[in-house]
Amino acid sequence: MKQVTFVLFLILAVCAGAYAQIVNRETYLKEFEKRVAFVTSVYDTLQTPGYYQIAVRYTHNKEIAVADRMFKELLRDPRGDMFWMIPSIGAYLVGKDKMSAETKAVVRNAWKTYAPYRGDTENHWCMYYSALFLAAEQFPNLPGSEWYNGKSSDENRQEAKEYLIHWMKITTTIGQGEFDSPDYFPEYAMPMILLSHFAEDPEMKTRGTMMTDFLFADFAVEHLEGQYIGGYSRIYQPAVYKPLLSPASAFAYLYFGTGEPTNSGWIVLPALSTYRLPEVIYNIAVDRSKTYIHKERKRVRNVIRFGSEKNPPVYKYSYVTKDYGIGSLQGGILQPIQQHTWGVRYLYGRPYTTIFGLHPYWSGWEVGMFFPEEVKTLIADVVASKGTYNNPDKWTGGSPFERTFQHKNTLIVLYDIKPGTTTEHIDGFFPRNLEERIVDPSGWIICKAGDTYVGWYPLQEHEWKEELETPSNSLNDIGRPQLERVKEMGNWRLRSYKLQNGYVIEVRSKDEIGSFDRFKSELRSHVPKATLTPGSVSVRYGTLGGDKMNFAFPEKRTLNGKEIDLSKTRLFDGPFLNAAVGSEKLTITYKTKKLILDFKAVKVIE
Amino acid sequence: MKSIFSLLFAGLLIVVVPAELFSQVSTVYASVLSTKLFVVGAANPETGLYYQRSSEDTVWHHMGAKNIREFGVAVHTPSRGQLICLASGNGVHMTTDGGSTWRITTGWQITEVLAVTIDDANPNFMLCGTPYGVFRTLDRGTTWVECNNGIAQKFTSSVIIDHSNSSILYCSTEDGVYRSQNRGDTWKRTGLNVGGVRVVVQSPKDPDVLIAGTDDDGIYVTRNGGRYWEKSEAGLDHLTFFTITFDPVNPKILYAGGYMTGVYKSIDGGVSWTRKNVGLSNLNLHSIAVDPTNSNRVFAGTQWGGVFRSDDGGDTWRNAGLSGSQVWQITVQPF
Numbered sequence: 001m002k003q004v005t006f007v008l009f010l011i012l013a014v015c016a017g018a019y020a021q022i023v024n025r026e027t028y029l030k031e032f033e034k035r036v037a038f039v040t041s042v043y044d045t046l047q048t049p050g051y052y053q054i055a056v057r058y059t060h061n062k063e064i065a066v067a068d069r070m071f072k073e074l075l076r077d078p079r080g081d082m083f084w085m086i087p088s089i090g091a092y093l094v095g096k097d098k099m100s101a102e103t104k105a106v107v108r109n110a111w112k113t114y115a116p117y118r119g120d121t122e123n124h125w126c127m128y129y130s131a132l133f134l135a136a137e138q139f140p141n142l143p144g145s146e147w148y149n150g151k152s153s154d155e156n157r158q159e160a161k162e163y164l165i166h167w168m169k170i171t172t173t174i175g176q177g178e179f180d181s182p183d184y185f186p187e188y189a190m191p192m193i194l195l196s197h198f199a200e201d202p203e204m205k206t207r208g209t210m211m212t213d214f215l216f217a218d219f220a221v222e223h224l225e226g227q228y229i230g231g232y233s234r235i236y237q238p239a240v241y242k243p244l245l246s247p248a249s250a251f252a253y254l255y256f257g258t259g260e261p262t263n264s265g266w267i268v269l270p271a272l273s274t275y276r277l278p279e280v281i282y283n284i285a286v287d288r289s290k291t292y293i294h295k296e297r298k299r300v301r302n303v304i305r306f307g308s309e310k311n312p313p314v315y316k317y318s319y320v321t322k323d324y325g326i327g328s329l330q331g332g333i334l335q336p337i338q339q340h341t342w343g344v345r346y347l348y349g350r351p352y353t354t355i356f357g358l359h360p361y362w363s364g365w366e367v368g369m370f371f372p373e374e375v376k377t378l379i380a381d382v383v384a385s386k387g388t389y390n391n392p393d394k395w396t397g398g399s400p401f402e403r404t405f406q407h408k409n410t411l412i413v414l415y416d417i418k419p420g421t422t423t424e425h426i427d428g429f430f431p432r433n434l435e436e437r438i439v440d441p442s443g444w445i446i447c448k449a450g451d452t453y454v455g456w457y458p459l460q461e462h463e464w465k466e467e468l469e470t471p472s473n474s475l476n477d478i479g480r481p482q483l484e485r486v487k488e489m490g491n492w493r494l495r496s497y498k499l500q501n502g503y504v505i506e507v508r509s510k511d512e513i514g515s516f517d518r519f520k521s522e523l524r525s526h527v528p529k530a531t532l533t534p535g536s537v538s539v540r541y542g543t544l545g546g547d548k549m550n551f552a553f554p555e556k557r558t559l560n561g562k563e564i565d566l567s568k569t570r571l572f573d574g575p576f577l578n579a580a581v582g583s584e585k586l587t588i589t590y591k592t593k594k595l596i597l598d599f600k601a602v603k604v605i606e
Numbered sequence: 607m608k609s610i611f612s613l614l615f616a617g618l619l620i621v622v623v624p625a626e627l628f629s630q631v632s633t634v635y636a637s638v639l640s641t642k643l644f645v646v647g648a649a650n651p652e653t654g655l656y657y658q659r660s661s662e663d664t665v666w667h668h669m670g671a672k673n674i675r676e677f678g679v680a681v682h683t684p685s686r687g688q689l690i691c692l693a694s695g696n697g698v699h700m701t702t703d704g705g706s707t708w709r710i711t712t713g714w715q716i717t718e719v720l721a722v723t724i725d726d727a728n729p730n731f732m733l734c735g736t737p738y739g740v741f742r743t744l745d746r747g748t749t750w751v752e753c754n755n756g757i758a759q760k761f762t763s764s765v766i767i768d769h770s771n772s773s774i775l776y777c778s779t780e781d782g783v784y785r786s787q788n789r790g791d792t793w794k795r796t797g798l799n800v801g802g803v804r805v806v807v808q809s810p811k812d813p814d815v816l817i818a819g820t821d822d823d824g825i826y827v828t829r830n831g832g833r834y835w836e837k838s839e840a841g842l843d844h845l846t847f848f849t850i851t852f853d854p855v856n857p858k859i860l861y862a863g864g865y866m867t868g869v870y871k872s873i874d875g876g877v878s879w880t881r882k883n884v885g886l887s888n889l890n891l892h893s894i895a896v897d898p899t900n901s902n903r904v905f906a907g908t909q910w911g912g913v914f915r916s917d918d919g920g921d922t923w924r925n926a927g928l929s930g931s932q933v934w935q936i937t938v939q940p941f
Contacts, residue, residue, distance in 0.1 A: 079649045149696070151709065374848060
């Protein structure tokens, strides 16, 4: 009976996830609690030791002795750096009033004897210092000899607070560095949610809540039924072509009620927390009744060599409808290794709900810009953990030879690739489950994905490759795919070997243009004109919407005769989110509701 | 009578020789950045600072924190290793009791420290080099301040405090070698007009002699404190050099290594070089050190191949442990 109930619940939950409707606050909170129950239900019976199993047992007041035993067992040999710090302090915080004195002592001792690495990326630091801050609050007034780093509780708390405030300041003035990452969203949301719930310092508690709101607002505005849409700083394979596999989608399920039900470990601690998503952000995440354009400014991760500017700007452009979203970054190297410069994502055809393209570039120069090890050996360092980096068939990564120009639901992508570059081709991903993929005599490739239609006009000759293999999907120690999959059976790769290259993308929904036949017919009468010689790559194009786009590689973008100046892009600019560069203040608006996150004053105004 | 003197002399030898041998004991420190398996957050194999109590020893012992992305090590020789600093991803770690206890002396502002050095005469004065430039402490790590005034490209991979005058400093950066005459308050670029300088070292005898190794331009030598540099080309078949070291006793002898170079040796102060790779099964070098108590004993740290050792001045090499390790720096101390 219990099993039948669970199955029924699961079916209901699946249906709820697939067809999310806007609900009022009371209903939202009730459904949220149901999702919390679903997320945590598995963990209090799992017998494999794990911090989430421990945390849920403490919270559910169930098998405390088992939780204690697991905690002590795991702390015999702590590993995982900041990926240990966050779950272990989270488990401690939810269970500290229930665990035995012996377990408490074991936890305390771990912070004395195990020295975690601080890491080398923004998410590592966010987790490291959030966990250190919370631990220093929990274990106050201890001398340096009682901490792994030789610093006292006060020193650790102060240093962690300083860094976190610094991170919040740059994020709310010039943008997040590791921005909009479907894979790394949890590494920011989790620590901020823990601060929101557990920080004793009122300022840090408020800041934790505000930053969680900020992150969710940033996600909500580029969210479509569980998918993160647009350009990203970092994404892994296979989530890049199976969007709902990304950890951010688990957060969408828990907080927006969208996507697919999951009890992913990433959302266990958030599910146990007191943080609740503000209604205004929830509404923005799920209301797709009106199409909108949203622009953002982010920043490049710290450039430590081969560049004069530490954090050059990233300009994002997203066009969002109820059926699809198309978004892009301006192109170039904006993040090492896992950049996703542009993509269309839509509702139809899970799991392959996307079409995108890239120049699969890699170089010592690229990674040397961001990592301090020797340029000559950095690629080997990177490949140890990001196995696809130097694979010419990879599906992630930016390129210095790629630039975009987007206006509404039209996108132009141009390439002027230097001869001798690591890869001398560009690729496009077309999923196998498209209803139509027509290579039209007009030159357009015309695709139908349910009610979303995508046109792709290649500017150069190309060929099609059907992908052939599907390696296993095991996970490594930190929950990432062990063998990052390069190829998926049956999907289609458009490949072009011309160095001066590009394409034009047009996306329309049935609501926007009517029938697929009309879309095809419209495309046939809109053919781009390109100049493609080394050092002179440009295209002139009249869009289906009647606009005239001229784009000359790398940076000359003209719309209806007027030059586009990307440097004027605001931190957030759209119907829902607004913030000026440097402001430290985000205004979140939904219809008549407003939420202002003022980080200068550390104050939320409703 | 003669036989009595012979016996007395023999007795003296018995007393004196063991004492000399004892004084020649040295300690080798190896800074291991990673193994090939390193992934942040994963169950990585142990890395960090290793040492051998005597260069005759074959066992490596670990000291300090593990898996902190340790790039470099500075050992304060006069304190016989009581004061040690580590350059690491987490900042500058320091022990003042020979490794029993450690403290990270830097805060969040200083990260990915690639090199650290201690003024032997005044151990309160230390420098570290990072991708964000040079930082200095004058109070043995209690406070660190940024000192990059005059440096254009801040990425700094090595730092030197002049052993004859600690007001004079050198550092190697992405746009050359810089010199300071006021303990880092201001810097001026030296006459070396090449970028991507990976390492700069100073002669143990003549402070005006410095040698620099670069990413793509080979090796350069100055004999006037950096005013003029000459490219050292004779015998060199490679261009990428991460490590150069002087024989502490005879600075005419030098060793150099880098990306797939193996070991190069010079016996004329860097004018010409000869490859010395017999027995060296990994040619991708990142560190070389000469035992100050025995110039024939040389250690070479490789990238992911552990440590190699020569007992004949580089003529032949044999594996000396830490297999699979990326050995970023080695230092041999005379105690």
